[in-house]
Amino acid sequence: GGERARRRMEGAGREAPPRPRPRGGSPRQSGAKPRAGQRGGEPAEPGTARVFSLFLYLFLPCARCVFGVRYLGSGYTKAVYRALLNGSRAVALKAVDFGGHDVAGCVRQFAALGDCYRLAAYKLVKEMVLLQRLRHRNVLQLYGYCYQDSNDIPDTLTTITELGSPLEMIQLLQTSWEDRFRICLSLVRLLHYLAHSPLGSVTLLDFRPRQFVIVDGELKVTDLDDASIEESSCTSNSDCFMEFPARNFTLPCSVEGRCQNMNEKRNLYNAYRFFFTYLLPHSAPSSLRPLLDKIVNATGELHWGIDETAAQLERVLNLYKSGEYLQNTTRIPKTEYKRVPEAFIPDENYRCWPSYHHKGCLLSVFDVNEAMEICDSYSQCKAFVLTNQTTWTGRQLVFFKMASNPIVPDPDKITYVKVTG
Numbered sequence: 160g161g162e163r164a165r166r167r168m169e170g171a172g173r174e175a176p177p178r179p180r181p182r183g184g185s186p187r188q189s190g191a192k193p194r195a196g197q198r199g200g201e202p203a204e205p206g207t208a209r210v211f212s213l214f215l216y217l218f219l220p221c222a223r224c225v226f227g228v229r230y231l232g233s234g235y236t237k238a239v240y241r242a243l244l245n246g247s248r249a250v251a252l253k254a255v256d257f258g259g260h261d262v263a264g265c266v267r268q269f270a271a272l273g274d275c276y277r278l279a280a281y282k283l284v285k286e287m288v289l290l291q292r293l294r295h296r297n298v299l300q301l302y303g304y305c306y307q308d309s310n311d312i313p314d315t316l317t318t319i320t321e322l323g324s325p326l327e328m329i330q331l332l333q334t335s336w337e338d339r340f341r342i343c344l345s346l347v348r349l350l351h352y353l354a355h356s357p358l359g360s361v362t363l364l365d366f367r368p369r370q371f372v373i374v375d376g377e378l379k380v381t382d383l384d385d386a387s388i389e390e391s392s393c394t395s396n397s398d399c400f401m402e403f404p405a406r407n408f409t410l411p412c413s414v415e416g417r418c419q420n421m422n423e424k425r426n427l428y429n430a431y432r433f434f435f436t437y438l439l440p441h442s443a444p445s446s447l448r449p450l451l452d453k454i455v456n457a458t459g460e461l462h463w464g465i466d467e468t469a470a471q472l473e474r475v476l477n478l479y480k481s482g483e484y485l486q487n488t489t490r491i492p493k494t495e496y497k498r499v500p501e502a503f504i505p506d507e508n509y510r511c512w513p514s515y516h517h518k519g520c521l522l523s524v525f526d527v528n529e530a531m532e533i534c535d536s537y538s539q540c541k542a543f544v545l546t547n548q549t550t551w552t553g554r555q556l557v558f559f560k561m562a563s564n565p566i567v568p569d570p571d572k573i574t575y576v577k578v579t580g
């Protein structure tokens with residue numbers, strides 16, 4: 160129950176959000192605080208200039224840069240808020256949670272709020288430094304930080320990052336395989352980066368789904384305070400023991416006295432047990448199932464490292480995107496379809512699962528043949544409409560309909576009507 164006890168103080172006894180307060184006078188002492196804005200000699204990347212300029216003016220009291228602060232959630236140590244930067248861009252603010260388990264527990268024991276704050280703020284600073292050094296599309300982007308006085312403590316730190324939405328496993332299980340595969344692929348790309356990061360091989364000691372958020376359909380890691388870079392030292396293999404609830408592993412101890420690839424393998428097994436088993440095989444295209452099952456088994460047994468796992472997931476992506484996964488299923492034309500260009504059927508929806516639209520049956524297809532196959536296999540389906548929208552893999556979104564009347568002109572769509580008889 161430690162995990163549970165550790166969590167959730169939401170609602171009860173919550174501190175007020177870090178409402179930015181205008182502060183009188185005292186100009187910021189430069190050099191006294193970590194400078195998230197100093198990006199050293201990192202290579203320029205797209206958007207760097209914009210991010211850098213954000214850093215520059217966020218060495219400011221929070222009140223000067225964020226507005227409309229709203230509480231989002233919290234964990235053991237930190238509370239997260241949504242806010243508007245310059246009144247436009249929505250961002251996430253993270254600050255030490257004075258009502259959280261860490262600070263409250265420490266204060267109960269030591270009755271020293273200032274020191275307890277500093278102890279907890281260490282995690283926030285560590286996370287900020289890691290977010291700054293580990294730059295990848297699946298690591299939450301750090302925009303900067305600001306200061307404010309809070310609970311009589313001067314200059315408490317607030318970090319400002321990209322805003323995400325919490326990763327809800329139940330919700331994910333109800334989405335299309337394509338979207339679930341995207342989560343697994345972003346996770347594997349993240350773990351590949353972490354295994355080869357500029358800081359060495361990084362492991363996420365706390366790997367539950369709540370350490371991640373979704374931004375535009377991609378998974379990103381947000382909570383890095385439990386990240387570790389040190390590979391365990393060992394004198395024999397038995398020192399390299401990894402214990403999980405359902406399985407244990409013993410890794411080889413290298414001649415240098417380090418547990419070989421332990422950081423990478425810990426991440427990978429966690430990815431298997433929290434993500435792959437639930438998200439990868441379930442309702443996947445049948446021709447991809449053998450490969451997906453192989454990935455799930457190999458990671459569950461830790462037979463592969465992250466490089467091989469990443470390569471195999473990229474392979475699945477290519478098979479899916481290129482339509483190669485369809486090749487051994489040649490369509491036997493059961494039904495004729497009449498093509499009606501520049502036409503749309505506004506009503507006549509029926510529900511299907513997993514649909515991209517909550518009212519109608521909106522699915523992604525590789526091409527018109529796949530759409531015909533889908534319509535052939537649903538007795539309800541009497542027509543379908545190709546839209547000009549695509550999914551993240553570039554597949555076309557298609558509405559399946561239970562009748563073809565009324566049909567209206569629409570320059571961006573093509574309707575196919577089943578010709579019966």
Ligand SMILES: Nc1ncnc2c1ncn2[C@@H]1O[C@H](COP(=O)(O)OP(=O)(O)OP(=O)(O)O)[C@@H](O)[C@H]1O
Pocket residue numbers: 231232233234235236237238239251253299320321322323324325326365369370372381382383384
């Ligand atoms: N950038 C973000 N956008 C939206 N929500 C976020 C963001 N970052 C964190 N959250 C939410 O806030 C919660 C708390 O954040 P975080 O995990 O960093 O705090 P913590 O105290 O370290 O938590 P834990 O005790 O779980 O390690 C997360 O579970 C997540 O749902």
